Each structure stands twice: as C-alpha cells, then as structure tokens.
Amino acid sequence: MVETTYTHISGTDGLPLRVLRIEPTDPGSIRGTVQMVHGKNEHKGRYAQFMRYLAANGYLTICNDHRGHGESVHRPQDRGYMYEGGYKALVEDVHEITLEVKDYAHKRCGGKALPMILLGHSMGSLAARCYIRKYDDEIDKLLLIGSPSKSKNIKQGLMMLRSLEHIEGKRVRSKLADLLIIGVNYEFRFRKEGLKNAWTNSEREAVIEHNNDPLCRFRFTLSGYEEMLKMSMLTYSGGYTPKNPHMPIRFFSGANDPCAISKERFIGALHLLKKIGYTNVRGKMYNGMRHDILHEKEKHKVYCDILKAIEER
Template identity: 30%
Template sequence: MNFTTDTYNTIDGKTIFYYKWPSNKNTTLKGIVQISHGVGEHAGRYKPIARILQDEGYEVYANDHRIHGKSAKSDAFLGFYDGNNYFSDAINDMRQLSEIIKKEHPNKKIILLGHSMGSLLSREYVTKYGDDLEALILSGTAGFMKGLGSVGLFSAKFLSKINGKHRSNELLKNLFFTQFNKKFKPNRTKVDWISSDKNQVDLFEADPLRVEDFSLSVFLDILKGSKKINKSQTFLNTPKELPILIFSGDKDPVGEMGKGVKKVAKRYKKSGIKDLTFKLYKGGRHEMLNEVNKKEVEQDVINWLNERVKA
C-alpha cells in the first residue's frame, strides 16, 4: 500500500522528515501507531511492519530522528549533532509529530512503538505525554549496563572535554558496536548482532542511510538518558493504566542477552503497571522485526494490539 512523506520544522529550526502510511480504506480505522526508530538507522526500515499495520486498520507515522536518515541535511551530516541534549531534542521532535497526528486524528489516541534507542526515548516520552497514548510497545529495549554503560559514560564525558562534543570518536564506536558483534564470532559482517537473518544483515550493511559514526555528544546524551530512564522515578512516573508490550531476543546484546530487558519488565511490573506483556524470543538478536521468525513476531504484535484497541 502507498505511503506519503512530509517534513516539519522543529522549535530550534531543524527540518524533520517523516513517513505516513494511511490505513486500509476497506477497514475501520482502529488506531494510530507512531514509530520511534533506533540509533544509526531510519524510519524507512519500518515499511514492512507499517504495511502490515495498514492492512489491519492502523495508520502509521514515523519520523527520521534528527541527524538520521532524510532528516540529515545531507550525507555529510549523517551522525553530526551540534545541539545541547540529543535525548531531549529527539523527544521534542517526537512530540511535534504527535501533535501533527492529533490534528489529523483528533478523536484517536496514539500507540507508540519504539525500538532500541527509540524505545529509550519512548520510555521517557510516556512519563511526560502518556495520557495521549493508548498503548506502548518496546522493542529491543535495555537496562543501564553497569559495566559497559558506566565505562561508556565516563569515556564520553572525558573525551568530550578533550575533543569537544561535536567530534566523532573511534574508541566509543568500537566500545559499543564492536563489543556487541563479538558475541557472534566468527563475524561475517560488522552488524551480525542485529539479526540471525543474513539477508536482513546484508540489507542493513548496504543501506546508504545507515549511520556508523556519531558526534561524541550523541553517545554521551543517549548514555545519560539511558541511566535516567532506568532509575525508579521513570518507572513510577509511567501511567499505570497504559498497556505495555515489551519484546526482545534472548541473544540481544543490547538487552544483555535477555537479562537487562527482563529487569526492565520486572521494574515496570513492580511500579504498578496493570497491563504488562513481556515476550523473550529464543535465539533472537537485536531486531526481532527483522529476524528469521519475523512473521511470528509481527503476528504477536498485531494480536496484542487488536486485543487492546477498540475500532
């Protein structure tokens, strides 16, 4: 089915690119899904799940986060950030897309689907704007990694003071992405950690909009944001009536091979979330929507949504 694209201007003068997949005209509109993508990728990679949601009666919106995809001014600016707080800026950009959605669909609440970095942004987002949401879906989310996260945060702060926040750094890139990939030796590519589906890995590696290198401040702000959202206050400030679906692969290094994401689910449950669903897929890596069993995952997401959203 067809999709359209458009842009909007942020409060600090950036241009954000977004996709819109209208719902199937032959079905009753059930709800609106807003997607928040992960670091280094772009919203265009979510076309397969967006089209499935379309056919099921959902309208889908997804923006390329700033410095990602077509929101970057040019290929030379992919990954380059010159702002003060990437985490906050990205959340504000998401909010502006939500406002566009609300104007176009004033009688519908939004289902927010966040993957990886997008899931971290979404977890902070719901503490501020959760009342506008009908449900929250978290893919490939993470706890704050005490070892790697703490070392990364210290390194990013130190290197930012020496080199400046807006410069890239090979050390930090290797600290995270290379460490993730080491779990799957012998490595065929640099991104084996995202999926066990070789075709999906090759597609991602060849994607011209894939970002490998980032300004230091992006690493720093994401790590700060991750530490913040994994503190008790964030869980407590999440609306208790908001249905939450968390899914991940048990071989996802971002979720600490299931351990980190299990902790996140337990903390939401402990904080009083009334409708929490947690699913860990055996053998799955970081991108369950691009895994060898993606059809199973897609159907699980649709079934969960249809049970909670009234047409």
C-alpha cells in the same frame, strides 16, 4: 493504502524532520494510530514494510527520521550528531509528531476517537520510555522491541565520552568509542561470523542489506553516544509518578539479542516499570532471534504478536 512523506519543523530548534505516514485508503476503516520510534543508525524507511502490514490491518502508521538520522539533518555529514538539543529535543520531536498525527487522524476519521500506540525499537525504546515520563497520558499503549537492558557501566561510559569530547570535540567520530560501546558489548559476541553488525540479525542477508544501506552506514559522534547513554540512564532511573498507570506496556526481544544482556536483565526492565507504578506490563522473548526482530527470517511471528498486542483490549 496511501503513503505520504512530509517535513515537520521541530519546535525545539527549527530542524526539518522528515516523516513517513502510511495509512488505509478508506478513512472509515482506520482502527487506530501507531507511531514508530526507530533506533540508532536507522531511518524511517526501514519500517515501511511493517507499517504497510499494519496499514493493511486498519492502522494509520507514522515514523519520523530522528534528528541526526536519515533525512533529518542540515547536511549529510551531520548524521550521528543530534545537534545542540540532544536527546531532550529528540524526545520532544517524537511528542510533537504524536500531537500532529493525533490531530490528522481525528480530522481524517471525522472526529472519531482512535487509540494511540507508541512503538520504540532499540535506542527508540529508550526514547519512548523517556517520553512516558512526561507524556504517558498522550498515548494508550506502549510497545518496546529490542530494548537495551540496564547496564552497570553507563556512568563510566559517560565519563569516558566527556573526556574524549574535551580533547577532540563533540562532533568527532571515535574508533575508541565505537569499540567500547558497540564492539565490546555487541560485536564481540558474534565476531566468529566475520560480518559487521552480525549481532543485529541471525539472517546473514538481512545484515548485509542493513550494512549496505547508505542511510545506516554513518558512525555516531561522541556527542551522539553521550546523548544515547543519557537516555539510557534516565530510562532506568525511575523517579516519576505515572499519569496513565494502567497503560498496557509490552516488551518483545530476541533471546539472543546482546542488548537484552540476559533473560534476568530483560525481566528487570519490566519489573522497574511495575515498581514505578505501571500495572499492566508483560514481555516475550523469541528463541533464535537477535536484536532486529522486525527483519528476522521469521519476522511474521513478531508482526502477528505485535498486531495482537495492538488489538488487545
């Protein structure tokens, strides 16, 4: 397979976005394109193993570092800040790269039409559902993993963040915001394990590896949290008519993922998309798994299920 890293210049504000592309060596073997949309405090490199798995099965794969993540920053200290464009620019970045990779795949495969699949994890699943409000006709299938369910406290959270921003500034990294958004909702449930981010994975070594990754160790700014909550609010607001209503949508979640909140809330996310007008929506939960199902001990099960969903006709 061929691995390429390059820079895409955001059409929104000129921010250089770093992109990883992994593809089969033989263009004739390419069966489709899969675009990854990563989560909060992540980067494209965390998807490389899964991208190689898909490439070995005939798929051209691509993932960019979101603005304010990984190498998509003007300065390392900007990680956790999405710049003035915020979440809207992040979603537009994803769409620009969709168009770019579709054009690349079209040329690489001699004009052959290929299915385009979008896969969003965690915060990336929110970005992906904001994306389909405008661009669902640009993709053939949507896969969502580690999806945060609808929270009843988003408005209060936004009010709190804006109050702190008024006092301290948008770029400040607040321990109070960390506690109220991540600590109370996610960390607290697994506090007895004595390991930061234990909520993300039942495999202790995987959590430690994640914690030690220098591109994952930054803290979100108040503005970064605000943009994430605004994405969540838009995700669960409905209010649009699908252009691609028969597009297959598949949810995958760990049964012990605090982002899912509960099985009922997880199912509620599926029902909302059906209510909006999507006719082919299904989901699956994995017993014993937490949030980061692509890095769990039994991740091969998730890999296989996602591949099946991609190949489903």
